[in-house]
Amino acid sequence: MNSVIMPKKLRKIVYKIYQHPNNVYSIVLKNEETIWCDNQIELYDSLNHLAAKSIYGINIDEMTK
Secondary structure (H helix, E strand, C coil): CCCCCCCCCHHEEEEEEEEEEEHHEEECCCCCCCCEEECHHHHHHHHHHHHHHHHHCCCHHHCCC
């Protein structure tokens, strides 16, 4: 995985994204929290949730209930 395009506000909270063997990814936030993703779809889904929270203040999980 070469790069991920992220909005500026999301880049302010994401420190690094690592790719591990077997297409496992970890998103390390600047507050030292780590989000683990089992594939690229989960990675982009997690980034989408983080962007909604940081940019718009929306919790997507609550909207889908």
